[in-house]
Amino acid sequence: xxxxxxxxxxxxxxxxxxxxxxxxxxxxxxxxxxxxxxxxxxxxxxxxxxxxxxxxxxxxxxxxxxxxxxxxxxxxxxxxxxxxxxxxxxxxxxxxxxxxxxxxxxxxxxxxxxxxxxxxxxxxxxxxxxxxxxxxxxxxxxxxxxxxxxxxxxxxxxxxxxxxxxxxxxxxxxxxxxxxxxxxxxxxxxxxxxxxxxxxxxxxxxxxxxxxxxxxxxxxxxxxxxxxxxxxxxxxxxxxxxxxxxxxxxxxxxxxxxx
Amino acid sequence: xxxxxxxxxxxxxxxxxxxxxxxxxxxxxxxxxxxxxxxxxxxxxxxxxxxxxxxxxxxxxxxxxxxxxxxxxxxxxxxxxxxxxxxxxxxxxxxxxxxxxxxxxxxxxxxxxxxxxxxxxxxxxxxxxxxxxxxxxxxxxxxxxxxxxxxxxxxxxxxxxxxxxxxxxxxxxxxxxxxxxxxxxxxxxxxxxxxxxxxxxxxxxxxxxxxxxxxxxxxxxxxxxxxxxxxxxxxxxxxxxxxxxxxxxxxxxxxxxxxxxxxxxxxxxxxxxxxxxxxxxxxxxxxxxxxxxxxxxxxxxxxxxxxxxxxxxxxxxxxxxxxxxxxxxxxxxxxxxxxxxxxxxxxxxxxxxxxxxxxxxxxxxxxxxxxxxxxxxxxxxxxxxxx
Numbered sequence: 001x002x003x004x005x006x007x008x009x010x011x012x013x014x015x016x017x018x019x020x021x022x023x024x025x026x027x028x029x030x031x032x033x034x035x036x037x038x039x040x041x042x043x044x045x046x047x048x049x050x051x052x053x054x055x056x057x058x059x060x061x062x063x064x065x066x067x068x069x070x071x072x073x074x075x076x077x078x079x080x081x082x083x084x085x086x087x088x089x090x091x092x093x094x095x096x097x098x099x100x101x102x103x104x105x106x107x108x109x110x111x112x113x114x115x116x117x118x119x120x121x122x123x124x125x126x127x128x129x130x131x132x133x134x135x136x137x138x139x140x141x142x143x144x145x146x147x148x149x150x151x152x153x154x155x156x157x158x159x160x161x162x163x164x165x166x167x168x169x170x171x172x173x174x175x176x177x178x179x180x181x182x183x184x185x186x187x188x189x190x191x192x193x194x195x196x197x198x199x200x201x202x203x204x205x206x207x208x209x210x211x212x213x214x215x216x217x218x219x220x221x222x223x224x225x226x227x228x229x230x231x232x233x234x235x236x237x238x239x240x241x242x243x244x245x246x247x248x249x250x251x252x253x254x255x256x257x258x259x
Numbered sequence: 260x261x262x263x264x265x266x267x268x269x270x271x272x273x274x275x276x277x278x279x280x281x282x283x284x285x286x287x288x289x290x291x292x293x294x295x296x297x298x299x300x301x302x303x304x305x306x307x308x309x310x311x312x313x314x315x316x317x318x319x320x321x322x323x324x325x326x327x328x329x330x331x332x333x334x335x336x337x338x339x340x341x342x343x344x345x346x347x348x349x350x351x352x353x354x355x356x357x358x359x360x361x362x363x364x365x366x367x368x369x370x371x372x373x374x375x376x377x378x379x380x381x382x383x384x385x386x387x388x389x390x391x392x393x394x395x396x397x398x399x400x401x402x403x404x405x406x407x408x409x410x411x412x413x414x415x416x417x418x419x420x421x422x423x424x425x426x427x428x429x430x431x432x433x434x435x436x437x438x439x440x441x442x443x444x445x446x447x448x449x450x451x452x453x454x455x456x457x458x459x460x461x462x463x464x465x466x467x468x469x470x471x472x473x474x475x476x477x478x479x480x481x482x483x484x485x486x487x488x489x490x491x492x493x494x495x496x497x498x499x500x501x502x503x504x505x506x507x508x509x510x511x512x513x514x515x516x517x518x519x520x521x522x523x524x525x526x527x528x529x530x531x532x533x534x535x536x537x538x539x540x541x542x543x544x545x546x547x548x549x550x551x552x553x554x555x556x557x558x559x560x561x562x563x564x565x566x567x568x569x570x571x572x573x574x575x576x577x578x579x580x581x582x583x584x585x586x587x588x589x590x591x592x593x594x595x596x597x598x599x600x601x602x603x604x605x606x607x608x609x610x611x612x613x614x615x616x617x618x619x620x621x622x623x624x625x626x627x628x629x630x631x632x633x634x635x636x637x638x639x640x641x642x643x644x645x646x
Contacts, residue, residue, distance in 0.1 A: 072266050073273075186274040189308035189321045192267050 001052035001149060003045040004111035005079070006102055006129065007038040009063045009070030010122040017122075023092055023217070024224040026122055032063060034070035037117035039184035041177050042074045044147055045115050046185075052149060056080040058109045062090060062101050068200050075195035076187030083109060087204040092217025095123070099131030100215055104208040106136065113154060114174045118143055133174035140174040141167050145181055268330055271309070275334040278303050284339025284515070284610045291465045291613075296420055300340060304331070305375025310349055313500075315357055318369035324566030325350065325500045329507035329558060336511020337518075339610060341617055343466040344378055344417045346504040346625070351497035352379040352425045355443065358569075359485035359493050368445070379445070380421040381501075382412040382471060383494065390630050392427070392491060393438040397473060399428035404480055406430075406444065408473040414624070417466035418455050423447050424471070427494055430487050441490030445482045452476040462616035495575070499565050501625045502578040506558040506585035509621045512614055513551040513585070513592040519611060520544055520596035523603075534599070543595045550588035557581040576639055583631045586621040593618045 009032035011017060018027040034042075042057070049055040059074050059082035071082045083105045090101065106114055114133075119126035133140030145164060146157035154173050158165040169175075187195070205212050213219055239248045253259045264272075282300045290297050304310055312327040314320020321327065332345045353372040356364060371377035388394040397410025408428060418424060424446050431440035446453065454472040462468075485493045521544060524535030534540055561577035568574065597604030597611050605612050622628050636642040 069266065073270060076270055186277050186307055187270055188274070188306070189271060189312050189323070189327070192270045192274070193321065193323075195270075196267060 001049055001055040001112045002058065002110070003049050003055065003113045003115060004058045004060055004106055004109045005038065005041045005045045005074070006106075006114065006116040006132070007042065007059050007061050007070065007074055008035040008117075008120045008122070009033065009061055009067050010035045010120060013121060019227060024227050025092060028064055032067045032070050034073040035117065035121050037119070037121050037179060038074070039077070040179055040181050041115040041117055042077050042079060043182045043184040044177050045113075046078045047182060048113065048147065048149055055112070058083065058111065060085075060102055060105045060109060062086070062093070062098055062105075064088075064091065066202055071200060072195045073187065075198045075200075076191040077185055078191060079198075081198055082200045084200055084202045085204070085208065086202055087206075087216075089205050089212045089216045089218070092220055093215055094220040094222035095125045095127045096131055096221065097215040097219050099128050099135055100210060100219075101205070101208065102128065103132045103135040104210055105203065106132065108208075112171050113149065114138070114172065115147075116174065116176050118176045118178055129174055129176045136174070138172055138174050139169045140176070141169050142176045144175050144177045147175055147177065147181065268327065271312070271327060272330055272334050274307055275304060275309055275331050276338060278307065278309075279335050279338030279340050282338070282340060287340040287465065288463060288607075288610065288613050291463045294467075295465065297340070297342065297465045300335075301342065301344070301375065304335070308373070310345065310375035311353075311373030313349060314353055314369050314373040318357075318365060318373055320369065320373035324562070325354075325503050326559065326562040326566050328500070329503050329562045332504050333507040333511040333514070333555075333558075336508045337514040338511075339515050339614075341464070341508045341512055341614075343464060343508075344380075344420055346501055346508065347381040347416055348372070348378045348421065349375075350500040350504040351381045354500050354569075355425065355493055355497040356445075356484060358496055359443075361481075363481065364445075364484060377423075378417070378421040380415055380418045380424040380448075381497070382415045382424050383427040384412060384414045386411065386413055390627065392441070392494070395427060395429050395439050395441060397426070397428050399430050399442055399444060399478070401430075401480075402477075406478045406480060406483065408444065408446065408476040408478060411470065411472050413458060413468075413470040415469045415471055418448060418469040418471065419467055421448060425484070426473075427490055430490075440488035441494070442487045443484040443490045443493060444478050445484060446476060446478055450476050450478070460616070460620075462620055463613040464617055496569055498625070499561070499569060499574050499578040502582040503558060503561050503565060505621055505625055506554065506561070506578075506581040509582075509585035509589035509618070510551060510555050510558055512618055512621075513547065513554070513589045516589070516593040516596035516611060516614070517544060517548055517551065519609070520592075520599040524599050540599055543591075544599065547588065547592040547595050550584070551592060554581065554585035554588045557584050572638070576635070579626065579631045579634050582621075582626065583628055586618075586628065589618050590622055 012033050020027055045057040049057055057079040059079050062085045066086045085101050085105050116129035130140050141156045143159040144156045145159045148155050152171050153168050156167045158167050309331045312321035312323040316322035335342055356368055399406040399408050426444050426446050428442050429439035430442040452474040453476050456470045458468040458470045460468050527534050558581040561581040564574040564577050603609050637644050
């Protein structure tokens with residue numbers, strides 16, 4: 001079974017982020033790394049391909065400046081190859097523009113299953129995977145906490161507020177996975193060395209047969225008009241424990257309706 | 260010239276750091292204090308192939324070099340887990356066997372060095388022959404098909420964790436110079452006649468130190484590594500990696516100490532201001548950071564030289580300088596990290612003071628700072644030999 005994984009390469013979250021003062025977009029010109037939330041999708045894909053008795057894991061990514069650092073990490077984990085779409089015309093893409101690009105690239109991979117994270121750790125729109133599914137005319141199942149395939153179907157335990165739904169969908173399909181779905185492996189030394197020689201196909205907007213006016217800032221239907229500092233967290237309430245502290249904790253949790 | 264770390268080395272560091280962070284310094288100290296081994300950590304790092312990075316690919320290793328192995332050791336130490344066995348087993352023993360072992364010996368040992376399954380201790384130091392290896396008195400005498408070893412060794416690291424020991428022995432005397440002719444043997448730790456005594460030291464580390472007594476220990480002739488009488492020359496090939504790995508470990512300790520110190524100095528407030536704002540604390544930490552980065556540069560250069568031509572005398576010079584610089588830098592970094600923490604620096608909770616023994620050791624072993632200064636004076640500056 002061939003699995004494609006949408007992976008995003010993002011600025012290192014450990015470094016201070018910067019916004020472009022003009023577009024108010026996140027500056028993504030420097031070295032990028034594999035989004036942590038995508039490591040789960042990559043691991044899930046590797047496990048599913050293995051469980052199915054073979055098949056390849058293909059990475060699909062869109063990034064500026066032909067950036068492959070984050071892809072190499074996922075290739076080192078065991079993915080077989082990658083498709084990278086990199087084109088100056090893609091600067092300023094909104095979520096839908098990104099979805100158009102990923103959908104066009106994913107078609108070339110002809111996967112049986114497409115995995116993605118529920119959302120990226122830098123943009124957080126959480127909309128791209130379902131847009132990809134819609135553009136490709138595929139079913140989508142979101143918030144998977146457990147995924148397995150059997151015959152031509154994928155079976156998903158879908159996280160909900162109350163518990164989980166069991167969803168079965170025909171393949172091919174788009175499934176978004178949560179951070180708890182699997183424990184991502186660390187790239188082994190052999191994996192790291194092998195990643196160097198794995199193929200990364202770099203494509204432009206024209207290669208994908210997309211109209212440049214439909215993507216990037218030219219095609220964006222979303223504009224960031226303002227950015228404001230997040231409100232500082234409230235100071236909270238300090239309870240001095242005089243033997244009844246636990247009751248206060250219970251009361252607080254009840255207010256939150258978590259117990 | 261290119262100072263950019265390769266993508267591969269960066270990923271190696273990330274993987275090892277991620278594995279080690281699952282364990283951390285608390286785990287390391289807990290095991291050390293309980294006289295227990297850190298097998299889970301060793302196995303987790305080994306599983307990724309990181310303890311065999313320098314073993315040739317044809318024997319299942321990573322096909323890398325001391326550069327990669329030093330990065331592994333540095334990342335482990337930076338996570339608070341400086342593992343001594345890496346310095347001896349893959350760095351010294353695997354290097355020597357890969358170069359001087361027979362085909363059969365390589366087949367026998369290298370695949371298990373590659374997986375990290377085989378740990379081999381290294382025994383050179385003797386009570387009456389510290390830095391002067393020519394003076395070794397442990398003898399190996401040929402007796403038919405076997406050799407018989409007699410004598411003693413001390414300060415041998417991690418013997419309880421290892422299944423074999425590479426022992427430097429004297430197999431003869433050079434009639435012209437009167438110096439010992441040395442030979443290397445791989446001896447099983449459970450050989451009859453080999454007595455192992457723990458040598459108590461003030462170092463909080465899971466690996467213990469040992470005194471070894473060899474009483475007519477019988478060793479098959481196929482355990483002789485390399486040519487009889489050529490042991491000293493062969494050992495030198497392993498001693499540069501030993502120095503580089505010690506330097507890498509010291510650099511990792513410096514990183515660990517400075518990470519903790521700077522975090523504390525940023526967040527600890529006294530009289531309404533972070534203590535790191537005071538130059539009395541900031542400048543010594545900045546100086547320690549500079550010394551660390553200088554030591555890391557020399558360590559990387561030494562590893563590069565070693566990987567490109569281990570016999571090049573420049574590799575020896577750079578390895579010595581790296582060990583000297585890194586060990587001194589770590590001593591200062593750790594001390595300043597403790598000072599930055601005030602009283603907390605001595606508390607067990609903050610995980611700094613327990614590293615003092617190991618850090619102090621690195622200024623003495625595997626070669627003392629004084630012997631390195633002698634070496635540099637004599638070989639780099641061509642000053643008269645002082646001893």
